Amino acid sequence: MRLKDVPWDQALDLILDNNNLAKREQGNVILGDTKAAMAQIEADERRKIQEYEAKLEAERKKLITEKEKEKEAGTSYDRIHSG
Numbered sequence: 001m002r003l004k005d006v007p008w009d010q011a012l013d014l015i016l017d018n019n020n021l022a023k024r025e026q027g028n029v030i031l032g033d034t035k036a037a038m039a040q041i042e043a044d045e046r047r048k049i050q051e052y053e054a055k056l057e058a059e060r061k062k063l064i065t066e067k068e069k070e071k072e073a074g075t076s077y078d079r080i081h082s083g
Contacts, residue, residue: 001014001018012030016032020035021034021035022035022038023038024038024041
């Protein structure tokens with residue numbers, strides 16, 4: 001492959017694609033691996049994010065339930081002591 005007057009980022013993309021490789025940029029760092037390995041890394045990261053979001057949602061629901069119980073207990077206390 002010969003490349004002339006091609007910006008380096010386009011040249012890198014062409015070279016990676018011709019060799020069944022993929023890249024990923026993190027800040028100033030370019031990570032390269034096979035397309036399959038990169039797809040697996042990205043799938044693992046998506047799974048971790050989904051698991052984390054599920055945990056956050058479970059915690060949010062738990063807190064809401066606790067607040068509702070506290071509110072209910074306070075309302076019961078008020079009814080008993082105001083009557």
